[in-house]
Structure formats: structure tokens, C-alpha cells
Amino acid sequence: MGSSWWNEVWLLVLALVWVLFESAADAATQPNSNCSTQCGSLKIPFPFGTTESCYLDSSFLISCNHTSSGPTPYLSTDNITVLDISLDGEMRVSAAVATGCYDSNGTRINATSENRNYNLSRNHHYLSVSSSRNKLTAVGCNTIGEIIGFDDTAGLSYTTGCVSSCLRINDTTDGVCNGAGCCQSPIPAHGRLSGISYASVKGFVHRNQVFGFNPCGYAFVAEEGAYSFSSTDLTNFHYQSLPMVLDWSVGNLSCQEAKKNASNYACKAENSECYNSSSGFGYLCNCSTGFRGNPYLLGGCQDINECLHKESNDCYSGAICKNIPVGSYTCSCPKGYEGDGRENGTKCRRVCVGVIALLVISFYVYWGMKEKRLNKLKEQFFQQNGGFILLEQISRHRGSMEIAKVFTVDELKKATNNFDESKILGKGGQGTVYKGLLSDNRTVAIKRSKISGSTQVEQFINEVVLLSQINHRNVVRLLGCCLETEVPLLVYELISNGTIFQHLHDHNQSLKLTWGTRLRIAIETAGP
Template identity: 35%
Template sequence: MEVRILQLGFGVLFLLVAQHAPAIAIPSSECQRQCGNVEIPYPFGIGENCSLETDFAVSCEVEDGISKPFIGDHFELLNISLAESTIRVLNFIASFCYNPSTGSMEIGGVAGLDASDSPYRFSDVHNKFTVIGCNTLAYISSSNNTGYQSGCVSTCSRMSDLTDGSCSGMGCCQTEIPKGMDYYSADFERGFNTNMSRIISRFSRCSYAVLMEAAAFNFSTAYITTTKFNDTGAGRAPMVIDWAIRNGTASCEVAKRNETGTYACLSSNSECVDSVNGPGYVCNCSHGYQGNPYLPDGCKGVIVAFFILIIFSFSGYLIFQKKKLNKVKQEYFSQHGGLLLFEKMKSERGISFTVFTEAELIHATDNYDKSRIIGKGGNGTVYKGIIKDKMHVAIKRCALIGERQKKEFGQEMLILSQINHKNIVKLVGCCLEVEVPMLVYEFIPNDTLYELIHGKNRALQISFTTLLRIAHEAAEGLNFLHSYASPPIIHGDVKTANILLDENYMAKVADFGASILAPSDEGQYVTMVQGTCGYLDPEYMQTCQLTDKSDVYSFGVILLEVLTGQVPLKLDGPETQRNLSSHFLSAMKENNLDALLASEVKGQESSEMIRGLAELAKQCLDMCGVNRPTMKEVADEIGRLRKLSFHPWVQVTDTESEGLLDGASSTTGFEIDVATTTGYPMQEGQFDFGPTKLSEWASGLVGWMFKSRWSVWVLSQLQSCLCKDF
């Protein structure tokens, strides 16, 4: 029986000199720590003074242009595990083949390994003695203190009896090995293979035996009919070897004494553990640490490393999300017309307008705190904010808008930024880097006209004259939008709640969330009617076409609120009185306007002025938009009626009043007929200086001088004196 044994003493490399071992030396940082794709951690090393001892030395060689690590007598090293204290190598496969020329069986390859007097032991946990063949009996034995010897029989009758993946004695068998083996030899029983010519004619002429890693083996029936098993790994198979710091030391107890200065667990956060396969010990990082326990400070806190990893991961995530957010913001900015806005701002000087960042508005509103809400509506929520810790503003977070509005938003912002009218809330700036744009307006402190007429500020008992003045200012603001903005702007949601009042109770038209841009075209048709019930133009609801006359209709409702003190829509009471507009038109038709007038209006204002205001409201509420006056005509008429309220003795011709209400406008808002008022021209002898006539003459003179912009107060005092004297 020919037995070839390779001394796993790995030649000279596994000769130990435990009794004269030098003190542990720290490897140089210049030592090579990788060969090919295999890491070589200390205590292993490549090069002089790079390993703990010569038994752990690794050579890095080039085969077929590829760098490969080798240990011992040319055993290729597959990997090293510090945590499990193992290495994986390629072990040689022993073969037992029939030689037709001699008619005998011959052993090939390496039939045994010797690792005695070394740090290495064959792993009983990971390896199995594996035999492949038909009618094959192979032995494995160890000559060390274990006295171990075992065998494995593999038989074949029919190919159909063989199964892929099954190694239970049919074509393949495996057997376990004991702990502590540092030597083994393998042999085949020659007398077991009888009638080889018959076997060879049906199966392969070779059988195989090897100590190998069990997890790396999966039986294939092709191993019986071909030489594939031996050829696949070039006559080698993976094997696992346990290693430890042995040095003749029996346990950690002795090693920790460190009497010879050879204690290998150098990290302060490491601990010694007795080897589970043979004498000696291994080093592990203490609980909560990981790394290399054989190096000083080699074991690092897992928690620290974990937190560092979390911090880096989180930082990377934040950077990614920030880039993603910036990209989204840029898309929103472009989508809402920001580029168009900036180009216009560059080309047109004198535009006072700021494009705010989202972060600035979040800071200004304390992250949109509920306590900062000053208004809510269908078009969004309005917050009071403080920009740069000093300027008070109103910040409106708009509700969702359609694609058409998104396309026009930049242009609309540009238009609003150029509007500078005392009766329109000034647009300070906007934020375009969000999904739905946010608008920043000047802050108006005294609430709305709605609150002044119907709500919490009603107790202030503002005079009708003041209410009329506020209505006139609002009309002037809307007239500016319709007539002087380019292109014109249609407000779309005119109501008393959108007429703000500043510190002097001056009207400021606000909330352009439902606004659109003229001129009229197909784009003016909307898919969803917006506005407020009670103010909506009936024609707009029927045609879905918003026009400047839709604003006029809504303003007519405001005039009714000023005259009657009632809300536009009541949910209780008689059905005929629920809608203020319908109730008013019925009252006008029945000549019963007094029943609707507010108490502060009845008997305190001239009937002519009240009648004129009611007629104006009636025309604004005409069901047909083309019959309604323009906002300019409305503003001019209210201005005329205000002057009539201030000076009831100023005569207004019937022709002029009717013409204005019919749509014609006058230049001054009123005219004085001197001939009628003073009696001019007079015939000689007709000059009557009686008290009555003189009083009439004085009144006419006052009117004429008022038209010439004389002081109203001086003239009224003059009239008073004249009346007293006569």
C-alpha cells in the first residue's frame, strides 16, 4: 500500500520554537495586508516581521497573471477569519484509478497531511472525510494521540439509484472526524474493487477521497461517470483549519501571566478564550467592541462605530434629500414663472419686489403657527409674519391652483408687483420654490369692511358717510385694476371681506387668489367657478366666463351691504329675504326701499343721495353684464353722490344724473346751473335783493366756488353768516 503524506508542518514553516519564542512585536504599518482579493489580517502577514510568528507567514504569488496568497507548503489561502479563528485552504484530492495498461489500481494526489507541532488543527465542525466512487472503500486515520481510524464505503448498482445532492453511500459517502486532529492519512482498499473491467464499462475508472469543507460539497451524479469532481478544482477542494496561539500553552490562565512577554491579546478591549480544538488560546474583542484583538487599540467600540456610521449615513441622506429638495424647488420656481419674473425684473427698473425663500417665510410665521392665522378662505390661509424681525407682512399660503393658473402665475406676480395704488394692498413679494406659491403682502391692521358692517367692529358705529367713502375707495381700486393694469386684472372675488382697512380706515382691495388676466379669450373660460355665495355674478355661473362686469355685480352687493347693513346671504328667515340682491331688486320694483335701509341711513341722509346710490346698485346687479356700468362709471358716480352728501345744497341736473346712471360719465362728477341757481341772466329792474333771493344767490356762489376748489369750510361759514344776517 503506497501512502503519500504531505507534512502540513507546511514544511519548515510549522516548526515551533515555543520555549525560545521572542516577545510580541508590533507589525509595521507598511506591511502588505491584501493579496489578490484576500485580506491578510494580523497575526498573519506577508513579509518579514509582518506576522506574529513564522507559522502565520503568508506568501503572495502570481499564477496566470492573478495574485494569490499561499500558506505552508503551497496551500492556496482562500480567506482568514479572526472572529472564528479559522482559515480556508485548498486541500489536495487523493485519487484511486484503474490503469488499463498494467491492469492495476494506482493512487494519485496527496493521501495525507501532517500539521503536528503547528498552530493548526483540522476543523471537526466544518470538515468531513468524503469518498466518491463505485464499489469503493477508503480509510482515514490519525497517528496522533487520538488513535482515530475510520472508513467510508460507496457502492453503485444502477445509475438510476444515484441522486444529485445525496451523499448517503450510493456513489458517495461522508464521515465526520474527531477534535484535535493535526495529522491524517487516507488509503483505499484494493481488494474491494473486483471485476474492474465491468465497473469501468459502466462508470468512471477513478474513485476519490479527501478531507474537505462539508458546506462546499454538493454531490452530482456526473462525478460517477466523469472526472469532473477532480477536474473542477484542479485536483483540490476547500478545507477549513482551526488555528490558535499555542506556543506550548495549555490555557488562557497561563497565557495571561505573560511571563515570557508573548501574550498575543494586545488590545486593551480584548479577552482571551481557550481554543475549542486543541491546546492554546485565541483572542476576541470584548463585548461591545469589534476589530482586531491582536493589535494595540485594534478593538473599537461597536456603538461608537455604529453612531459614526449612522451620522455619516444620515449626513449622506440629508445631502441627498437637500439636493433632491433643491431640484424640486427649482422645478416649482420655473413652473410658477420665476424665470420669467426675474427676466422682467432685470429688464424693467423700479420694480420693488422680493422673491423670498421658503425658510424665510417659515421663520417669519413661527412655522405657520395657528396663533399667526389672520384669515382663511377658499383660496388659502393668511398668516401675520415679521420679515427680518421688523417689517410686518401678511403671508398667504395659496390653495391648489390649476395648470393654467400655474402658467400665468409669474406674469401675474410681475403685474401685481408693478401696481402702486393707494386702494390696493401692495404685494411685497412671493415664494416660488414650493408646490403652491405663497404671496407676501403689506400688513393691514384694521380688519375688513365686513367686520365693520356685520362683525366684531360693528360696535364702533362708523358713520354712513365713512362707509360710503370706503366703498368709493374700493371702487377706485377696482377701477385701477380694470382700466390701468396692463393687461387688465379681473379680481374675481369682490366682497366686503376682501376690502381691508388700514390704520386710517382707508380701503385696500386684497386677495387676488381668484383673479385672472384679461384680455378676454378662450382662456377666460374656467372649469370651476370660484367666488363667494351671495356675491357671485349669475351670468358668470351660467357661462363660466369671468369678466370685469362680474366684479361690478359683486360690488353692487357691497353697495347693498352699505345701504342695508345686512349680509348678502341668510340661511334663515323667509325664503324671499335670504338673498339680499333678490330682496333688494324686489323692493325697488315695489317702491319699498325704505324697508331695507339701515337705521343710520333713514332720515339722516338726503333722499336724493340714497335714491342715487340705490339706482347705482340696481344697475350693477343687472342680470345682463353688458347693461352694467363699468367700475370707472361706478367710482365716478359714488364720488358724485359723496359730494352731494357733503353739500346737499349743490344742485345736480336731472339730465346729468340720468346720463351717468345710464352709463355716461361726466368730467367733474357734478355741474352747477348758475342761471337756475342765482336767477342769472336777469333783466334790468329784476334784481331782487330780498332775503330769500340773496340766500339762493349765496348758495349758488358757494357751489361755484367749491367747483373752483375754494375752501369748503370758509364758504360754508360765509353762507351761514349771510343766512343769519337776513
């Protein structure tokens, strides 16, 4: 028991040590509270930093030099001014313009500023020149701009360039860089572009002929859209540098590989995600959808209240937006409106009481007209089937004898579940017989009779009157009829012991019905 107790203690100690180790590892990759996050006008987000223990590792060091013009941020030991840092994996830096000038004889007179070199892999292995965000530009008449790109990690290099030519300043057009006084060339994507070197000008012909308005040629790699050509730049090019976009990433591992080492994994914030760098080198972190902040800091991704900013939600104008503190929100329509409240959904539509009332009124008008047509049709059938003749007969014999009842079609529909097929008792040449249950709980047989022609109507009515007066124990009693349908309906009392056909012809039943019994039934039926 003592040994078991010591084992539990050791396990607890080891667990505590592991927790402390993990916490220490996290703390080692996080800035302390004294870290400066600004150099001049530049905001410096972690993993970048200006002093030791304020950055992820030394390659993310930003040097903040204090000059007479104020604090200026540089890329560590490289003399490259940093203009902006984005957590989306981009950095803007100031790239110098390469210049080549000639005298009136067309002889090159300077070479010191002709070449510009940027070797990012030397001190900043996480940086690369963005091939998708930059362009090579050459400005000048009879000028060739060249760039040499290289990837130290793969040992690859390539050369590209463009040619700009003109003999008169009038050959050029402001804002157009298509080879007349100005040319541009995209930078091919060859993996990770860890450095560039470019020569500004190589005058090829007639440099002396353009000296009067264009003594120099220029070349630079700059962010696309940062430069707009003007013909005055041929005479007086006033740019010494232009912004160039660099891609940055963490380490040289993919997300899947980096996650295996939790202590060095840079995505520290809860609700953060890892994605591989588009340069094919290392990875980046991002706050999950619905969260905003710095994913490289513990607790750095905070829930966005999408409802405070219209651009952060797609709730329809006038809809009620409710923030959900798990990176989401809901939209709902106010009282008196219907819809999902989404701009790209069913939006919100006013529930119009007038329209509803109109629909209700329209329904009742339609229902009333339909009921009127049905009643008119019932009257037509009633007259067609001899209804008035039957009523006259009933009136004539009232009080002297029992006459058949006139049923409505609604009564018989209810009794037979709207003449459901499951209620059919049998079919014959004279019609179809249904089993029905009247409202007074009497079980009846309802027969759809078949009559045709007006000459048979009076005969039919007379038979109805005659049969309804017969009250004999051997004859099925006629209870009444319905004349409101195209085919008259006869209502008989239901005999539950089977049909006459079954008793006469079914072998099992006919044995029970002797000839003496049959003769007696025939005599009694024919008698008074």
C-alpha cells in the first residue's frame, strides 16, 4: 500500500513538472509586458519584436534606429526600411531605385547606383520577395531593365527583364507603361524568391539622341500599382525608393509537421488555425472565423461582435442582429415582419394585415360561390330525378301511411365516408350497394340506382312510394332515397345474414334452406 501511495505521488509530481514545462515553453515564445510594439509610425505585432525576448526568434528582429528624423524601423542588420507589417503574411519595405546615367555622347557616367541587391536569406530566412504582388519596371528611352532572381534553398536562379524605347518625349503616354518610355514585366513564380539583383539600364542604341530630355534610365521592383508613369519622369525622376512587398512565414515546416512539436508551434491562441504559406516555405497562423486578433499570442484571438459593424454581418437592413460569443451571430426580423433576416436570404418582409384580410375574404367569396353552384346543381338533379313528384306524393299520403324519407346527399356521404370503396357490399346490373351508418346509428344499405330518360322518372318515383309502404318480414324495407345526385340513391334497411343469391346458390347456405322453406317464403311474399 505504501509503494502504491508513492507511485501516485510521483505521477502527480511528473504531471506538475510537465504542466510547468509546457507553461515555461509557452512563456518562452511569448513577449513580456515591457516589449515595445511600435517604432515611429510602424506598429510591430508579435512574432516580430525590437528587443530580445520580444520576438519569436532572432530572424523576426526589427531594428529601431533613432535618427535625427525620428525612430526608423529596419530589417535587422540589412539597411532596408520597413513600412508595414501585416499578420496576413505580408511586409512592405522601401526598395531603392537603380539608376544608370549617360553623357551627351552616350557614354555611361555612373555605375555606383546601377545595381541593387536584396539577399533576404542571409539574415531573414522567413522572408521572400512576393512574385504575385510586385513587378519589375524600367523607365527611360532605349533602356533595358533586368532582374536576377534566386532561391538559396533550392539553388536556383533566373533572369528576366523588359525593354523601353523612344526617340521623342511625345512618343510616350502618361499612365501607360507598355514599352514607350516605360516598360513593366511580371516576376515569374519560381518557388521561394529569397533574393533579387537588378541592373537598371543598359543603353543599347541612340542614347545620345535622347540625352536632352532623358539623361538617365531607371529600374526597380515595386508593389504593383505603386508607380504610375509620367513623361516628366524621363527628365526628372524624383523617386529614390518605392514600396516592395515581401512574404513572410514561420519556420520551414508545414502545419502538419509543426503541430508535432507543441512547444515550438507558433499558433498559440485558442480559436486560431494554421495554414501553409503560399510561398511553399513555412506556415502562418490566423484567427478562426468570427474571431479577431493576434493568433501568435496566448489569448490573442477574441470574439468579434459582428453586430457592431455592418461589414462584419449579412443581416438585412432593419433586422435584429444578436452576437453569439463563440464567433458567430444571428439575424431575426422585427415584430410584424417575416423572413430569415439575411441580406442574401429571404430578408424581412412586412406581414400585411390588409393582404391577409383580402385573402380571407377572397376565400370566403370563392367558397360561397362554390357552395352556391353546388346547391344549384343539387336542385337541378333533384328536379331531374323526380324530386317534386316525390314531394307531391308524400304530401298526398301524409298521415295515411308511412312514406319514404328524402335524404340529403351530405347525410349519405357522411354515412359512407364519402362513398369509400371499402364500404361497397356488392355490384350488379342495377347499381352499386354501399354499407352506411346514419346519424341515428342505424346501419343501412345505400344503392346507386341506374335510371335513364325522363319517361322512367315518374315510374321510379311511384316504385319508391310503393316499396316504402311494404312492411313484410320477408321483404327488405326501403327507408328512403336521395335525389340530389346525378344518379338517384336508395336507402334500405341492412340485412346482415347475406344476400338471397348467397342463400340460393352457395352450397353451404343452400343446404340450410329446404324446399319447403323456400316455398313458404315465396307464398308469404306473394300474399297480402
